[in-house]
Structure formats: structure tokens, C-alpha cells
Amino acid sequence: MADHDRAHGTSEQRLSTREAADRLGVKPETVYAYVSRGQLTSRRIPGGRGSTFDAKEVDALARRSGRREPSGAGGEWAMGTGITLIEGDRCYFRGVEATELAAAYRYEEVAEWLWTGDLRRGTHFTAPQDALSAARRAAASLPEHSGPMDRLRVAVIAAAAADPLRFDLSEDAVLDTARSLIPTLVEALPPHGPEPSGAQTLAERLWPRLTAAPGDAASLRVLDAALVLLIDHDLAASTLAVRTAASAHAHPYAVVSAGFGAMDGPLHGAASGLAHRMLLEVLERGSAAAVVADHLRAGRRMPGLGHPLYSGEDPRARALFALLEDVPQARSALQAARGVVGTAARHTALHANVDLALAVLTVSAGMPAEAGETVFAVARTAGWIAHALEEYAERPLRMRLRGQYNGPRPPQPLP
Incomplete structure (x- = not known):
């Protein structure tokens, strides 16, 4: 292949599909999956069949992939991914700034693009009736006090049970599962009020399951943008759990269940609920200073403030705050949030x-404190599927770490 290139006056080394696959340590069909996701470029062989690939580009992808598990800053374990980059206090999805995507496209459009590289206006996900019926029955069987996350967890298990093809891990099958699972999760949640007739976008279908208040255009725009901005965020705890499950070739429903399990805590998915309760307290007491003082006096971490990956303001927060300016009923909650930030x-x-x-969105719309976690879970499902697709293409079970034993040295007496 290199001799052919030199004969045509170029020093660029081209690899066949098989050579590229061998260098990446994947199957040939996975090479074309990388092409469809924009991670590799191919060139047709003039007058022949098949494609060739730039050797330097292939080697760069091999270095970025997790096969070599490069060390991150400070020596921590790192994993290659082509989905999210956080750099210079900005967040990018496949090289495109997340805030720009949220301003231009709807959640379903961005999810489809994240999975396939194709941006199609008007993309619409539909829940299959069998899966939706099973999910609704399972969610409805829970105790009355159960929250939306409880219902989402059982809904994904019920939807899996209703899908006999769930173990098909081919890319097309996984994408079909993703397109049906996300609306199934949303529509398995009981509505707080009547669903608007002709609801099309996922945000429009999710809104009445979060609050009984009607969703005006500006508020729905904030919710849709939030879904886009929360779609992924590097290798958060839930995403790492997802990739571990996918490494063991768990099916997509089980992968999403792993993500739900990891986010069930105050430090990850439930963090917005703590911020929600704090804003309600500020509004009730009329003073951000008093609430901040109470948190500091008790030695509690201030919810909604700070992020280890950003030195300044979270760009996702900045984008949502700008959209919330157009929501009249959000004015007091916005003022309370700014009071907290300024005081802290x-x-x-x-x-x-x-x-x-x-x-700010959940408080101003009269949503319960758990609503933010629900938005987070629904949004992040698309990102988890994107990570699962990456991981299915990797060497299976590569996530198997070796423990550093620090217990009593043997031999020990029989207890």
C-alpha cells in the first residue's frame, strides 16, 4: 500500500480496511462504524473495491482509544473516547460546542447525531406499544410514595423483558433500542396534568410528567436545551458504570440500568434536588445570605456551586440562565440563584x-425537587448509549482492573 502511494508522488501511507482493523485491534466492520461516527475518514480505491485509511489518522485513533489505557494528569487512569471533550472551561460533543448544539437543535436531533453522525431535522422517537405497556404496568405497581426515578428504574427493566431481541448488540439493533427506550421511559411516567395535544418533541412529552403547570414555549425551550446540555459530560460515575457493563456485553437496557444505579445518590444525579430545596428556602426566607450562612455554619457543601472540571462558571449553567431570562415566572428563582452565587x-x-x-427551572415551574434528577436521567440515557456503542467496539472485558490487596498477609489462622 505504501509503495502504491510513493508511485503516485505522495508520502502519505494508506492502509487497507484489514490493516486498519489490525492496527486498531477491532473487527473490519468496526472500522466502518468509526467512519460513520466521524472518527475516521476513508478513501475509495480508484478503479477497485474497498477503502483505504490514513495510517497517521488510524494511529491517532488507536492512541485515543482505551486499548492502551493512557494515564491522565496526575497519574489517574484514563480512557479514550470520541464523545465529549471538556477543555478551556468549555464542553464539546464530538468537537462541537454543546451550548451551540443546544441553541440550534432539539434533544432527539442531537441524540441521533451523537450516535450516527447524521443530523436530521425533525427526528422523532416513538415508544413501541408492547414495551410501553409493560413499562407503565411495572411503574404503576410501585407503592404510591415511589418517586420518578423508582419508576424509571423499573420501566427500563420491564421494557427489556418485553424485547426478545435485546441481546442483539449489532449497531443497528442498539440504535433501534435507543430510539424506542428513551420515549418509553418518558411516557411510562404518570402525567401531572393533561398532555398537550399534538405533543411531538421529547421535551413536550416530558413536561406534563414533571409538573401540572402548562408549558409555554419559552419554558419548553429551556427544558429541551437542558436535555441537550445534560446528554453527556465525559466519564462521570454513571458513565463509567455504563461502560463497565457494556464491556461485559450487557444489552443496552442493562447498560442504562447500570447508569441509573450509579446516579442514585446526592453527589451525582440528585444534586439538582438539593439545589432546588435550597432555592425554595431562599425564597421562603427572603435572604440568600441567611441560607448560605446556615450551610457554612453546618459545614455543608453548597449545592449548585462549583464543578471540578471548570475553573469558572459551568458553560451549561450560563446557557440555561440566558434562556431562563425569557421565562417571566422564573424571575424570582433566578434572583435567588444569583443571590446565592453572590453571597458565596x-x-x-x-x-x-x-x-x-x-x-431555577424546576422551582419556577412548580416541579417537585426530584424533577431535576428525572431530566438528568432521561437526557443522559442518550449519552450512555453513545458510550455503550463505543465500548461494544472495544476488546471485551477490558475494564477488568486488578485490586491492590491491603488486607492481612497470609497465612492467617482459620477463623
Whole structure:
């Protein structure tokens, strides 16, 4: 292949599909999956069949992939991914700034693009009736006090049970599952009020399951943007759990269940609920200073402030705050959030994160405190599927770490 290139006056080394696959340690069909996702470029062989690939581009992808598990800054374990880059206090999805995507496209359009590289206006996900019926029955069988996350967890298991093809891990099958699972999760949640007739976007279908208040165009725009901005965020705890499950070739429903399990805690998915309750307290007491003082006196972390991946304001929060300016009923919650940020800034250099912006939406729309976690879970499902697709193309079970034993040295007496 290299001799052919030199004969045509170029020093660029081209690889056949088989050579590229061998260098990447994947199957030939996975090479074309990388092409469809924009991670590799191919060139047709003049007058022949098949494609060739730039050797330097293939080697760069091999270095970025997790096969070599490069070390990150500070020596921590790192994994290659082509989905999200956080750099210079900005967040990019496949090289495109997340805030620009949220301003231009709807959630379903961005999800489809994230999975396939194709951006199609008007993309619409539909829940299959069998899966939806099973999910609704399972969610309805829970105790009355069960929250939306409880219902989402059982809904994904019920939808899996209704899908006899769930173990097909081919890319097309996984994409079909993703397109049906996300609307199934949304529509398995009981509505707080009547669903608007002709609801098309996922945000329009999700809104009445979060609040009984009617969703005006500006509020729905904020919710749709939030879904886009929360679609992925590097290798968060839930995403790492998802990739571990996918590494063991768990089916997509089980992969999403792993993500739900990892986000069930105050430090990840539920963080917006803590910010929601804090804003309600500020509005009730009429003073951000008093609420911040109470948190500091009790030694509690201020919810909605700070993020380890950003030195300044979370760009996702900044984008949502700008959209919330167009929602009249959000004015008091926005003022409360700014009061918290301004007061806390006197004591610590922490900036607003996306949980605080999401809390402004949930408070202003009369949603329960758990609504932010629901939005997070639905949004992140698309990102988890994108990571699962990456992981299915990798060497199976590569996530198997080796423990550093620090217990008693053998031999020990029989207890």
C-alpha cells in the first residue's frame, strides 16, 4: 500500500480496511462504524473495491482509544473516547460546542447525531406499544410514595423483558433500542396534568410528567436545551458504570440500568434536588445570605456551586440562565440563584453549575425537587448509549482492573 502511494508522488501511507482493523485491534466492520461516527475518514480505491485509511489518522485513533489505557494528569487512569471533550472551561460533543448544539437543535436531533453522525431535522422517537405497556404496568405497581426515578428504574427493566431481541448488540439493533427506550421511559411516567395535544418533541412529552403547570414555549425551550446540555459530560460515575457493563456485553437496557444505579445518590444525579430545596428556602426566607450562612455554619457543601472540571462558571449553567431570562415566572428563582452565587463568592471562589440552573427551572415551574434528577436521567440515557456503542467496539472485558490487596498477609489462622 505504501509503495502504491510513493508511485503516485505522495508520502502519505494508506492502509487497507484489514490493516486498519489490525492496527486498531477491532473487527473490519468496526472500522466502518468509526467512519460513520466521524472518527475516521476513508478513501475509495480508484478503479477497485474497498477503502483505504490514513495510517497517521488510524494511529491517532488507536492512541485515543482505551486499548492502551493512557494515564491522565496526575497519574489517574484514563480512557479514550470520541464523545465529549471538556477543555478551556468549555464542553464539546464530538468537537462541537454543546451550548451551540443546544441553541440550534432539539434533544432527539442531537441524540441521533451523537450516535450516527447524521443530523436530521425533525427526528422523532416513538415508544413501541408492547414495551410501553409493560413499562407503565411495572411503574404503576410501585407503592404510591415511589418517586420518578423508582419508576424509571423499573420501566427500563420491564421494557427489556418485553424485547426478545435485546441481546442483539449489532449497531443497528442498539440504535433501534435507543430510539424506542428513551420515549418509553418518558411516557411510562404518570402525567401531572393533561398532555398537550399534538405533543411531538421529547421535551413536550416530558413536561406534563414533571409538573401540572402548562408549558409555554419559552419554558419548553429551556427544558429541551437542558436535555441537550445534560446528554453527556465525559466519564462521570454513571458513565463509567455504563461502560463497565457494556464491556461485559450487557444489552443496552442493562447498560442504562447500570447508569441509573450509579446516579442514585446526592453527589451525582440528585444534586439538582438539593439545589432546588435550597432555592425554595431562599425564597421562603427572603435572604440568600441567611441560607448560605446556615450551610457554612453546618459545614455543608453548597449545592449548585462549583464543578471540578471548570475553573469558572459551568458553560451549561450560563446557557440555561440566558434562556431562563425569557421565562417571566422564573424571575424570582433566578434572583435567588444569583443571590446565592453572590453571597458565596465572598467566602469561596465557586461558580454556578448546571444543577443550580436546572433548579431555577424546576422551582419556577412548580416541579417537585426530584424533577431535576428525572431530566438528568432521561437526557443522559442518550449519552450512555453513545458510550455503550463505543465500548461494544472495544476488546471485551477490558475494564477488568486488578485490586491492590491491603488486607492481612497470609497465612492467617482459620477463623
